[in-house]
Amino acid sequence: MTASLYVHVPFCVVKCAYCDFHSTPISQEPGVADHFAWAVGEGVVHWAALGALDDVASIYVGGGTPTTLGPALVSLVEALSRSVRLAPYAEVTVETNPDTTDAALVAHLVDAGVNRFSLGVQSFDDVVLRTLGRCHTAASAQRAIEELVSAGAKVAVDLICGVPGQSLDSWRDSVERAVASGVGHVSVYPLSLEEGTPLAESVASGALAAPNEDVAAEMMELASARLAAAGLRRYEIASYARDGDESKHNIGYWTGRPYVGIGPSAASMLPADVFEAAIACEAWSDPGVTGVGRTLESVPAGTGRIRFVRSADTIAFLRKPVGPPEEVEYLTPAEAAAEDAMLGLRLADGIPDALATSAGSAEVLAGLESRRLVEHVDGRWRVTHSGWLLGNEVFEAVWNAGARRGLVWHSL
Ligand code: SF4
Known part of the structure; x- marks a missing residue:
């Protein structure tokens, strides 16, 4: 079985104002990072013994901010490499943040087998970074990119648009600086206000303006045009990459590849x-x-x-x-097909006819085609540019097509 491996490191330097991921500021107690690396090693040995890690196409160490573990992260990656059987050309990604990206640590991680870093930049505007509660500056993000690129690994950066107070000029400048940095992969997300976060509370209290969906959509369009012009192809609704720099790990999620999660x-x-x-x-x-x-x-x-x-x-x-x-x-197999169809449509390459049929979505896709939200080319269904703008509507329609046939989720 070909699988992916995900390791969740639940520690960060500080908690960002918009974040509802499972993460907390890392404990300063001595030994925590080493103990965490040991625990992950135990988990990997367990799954390897069950044969689930015999052919691993990608490893993703995310979180959280894995680089808060410091040197213990190198031990963790070494333990992974020892216990799993990596496929040829497997992708090994570590998530990092500007203020925990250290040249020596990066060099050791590359030596241990890491070949891709995903750096949380979010913006190159210090005012926007402060609104998001990020603990770094635009200058430290720039420095981190340079260190990662010079280490010889692939580098991906994330950007967030639609932040309260973020102007179109500020956004354009962030996209330009991401392009100029030479990274091969950029992800672009509209800000999502998550209940209970300090940012959502600031918006609810009126201290910050609510994000404007139309402005965020305009920013997404601007990024799409600029990144395409710079040779970064939109291969997924929120992901842009130069040829060969697409995220193998994320493509696994969107194409139904099994995965083991530890942490x-x-x-x-x-x-x-x-x-x-x-x-x-x-x-x-x-x-x-x-x-x-x-x-x-x-x-x-x-x-x-x-x-x-x-x-x-x-x-x-x-x-x-x-x-x-x-x-x-x-x-059930039918439910799994409905899920694969919904996720596969996130990809620019779309899904084959056979999957649309087994997911029960062929009729719904034909209806969406008449509205020019999807197109049918060479035996595959793909979302059109207009469809990207209404992505959630398209994905929900495909998922509900499965659900109408009785293919519903259930917990045991
Ligand atoms: S660095 Fe990432 S995971 Fe950590 S608090 Fe900020 S957004 Fe959340």
């Missing part, structure tokens, strides 16, 4: 038979999961997929790196 709150998605092998192991001897196993006995052998999520409790993970999941979902 607090990490999700995994595996074929049902691999999951059943995990249930049988002693470390998972939990009555709830055993019950899931009994329910799976009614599933035709070897069909469908399971998605499951570890507890978000970091202390619990450090105490017991290998343990039963907190949530489990079973997807």
Whole structure:
């Protein structure tokens, strides 16, 4: 089985004002980073023993900010390389932030096998960075990019548009500086106000203006045109890359490749038979999961997929790196197809006819074609430029087409 491996590092320098990811400022207690690296190593050994990591197409160490672990991150990456069987040309990505990107650490990570860094820049405007509660400046982001590029690894940067107070000129300048930096991959996201975050509270209290969707859409269009002109092809709704710099790991998510997630709150998605092998192991001897196993006995052998999520409790993970999941979902083959069709349409290459048919979405896609939101070319369905602008409507329609046929989610 070809799979991806995701490691979630739940630590950051500080919590950004807009962030609802599972992350906390890293503890200053000595030994935490080393203990975390050890715990991840235990998790990898467990999944490798079950045969889930025999052919790993990509590793992504994300979070959080993995580089807050410092030298322990190098040990963590070395442990991964020792335990998994990496496919030829496998992509090994580490997420980082400008203020934790250190030339010596980067060099050691590259020596340990990291060949791609994803750097959270978000903006090259210090005022916008302060609104977002980022702990770095535009100058430190620039320095970090230079260090990563000179280390010889591929570099991806993220930018956020539609931030309160962000002008079109400020956004244009950030896109220009991303292009000028020479990175091969840029992701562009509109700001999403997440409930309970300090930024959402500032907007609710009137201290900050609410993000304007039309302005954000205009900014996305500006970025799309400028990045395309610079040779960065839009290969996914929010992702632009030079040829060969596309994210193999993310393409795995969008094309239904199984993945193993390790770390607090990490999700995994595996074929049902691999999951059943995990249930049988002693470390998972939990009555709830055993019950899931009994329910799976009614599933035709070897069909469908399971998605499951570890507890978000970091202390619990450090105490017991290998343990039963907190949530489990079973997807029938038809449900899995509906999900693959919805996610595959995020890609510029779209989905083949066969997948549209097994997902039950061919009729809905024909309807969307009449509105010019999708097109049918050479046996594939692809979202058009107008469709990108209404992406959520298109994806929801395809997903609901599956749901109308009774292909619904259920938790066990
Ligand atoms: S660095 Fe990323 S994960 Fe950490 S708080 Fe900021 S947005 Fe969240």
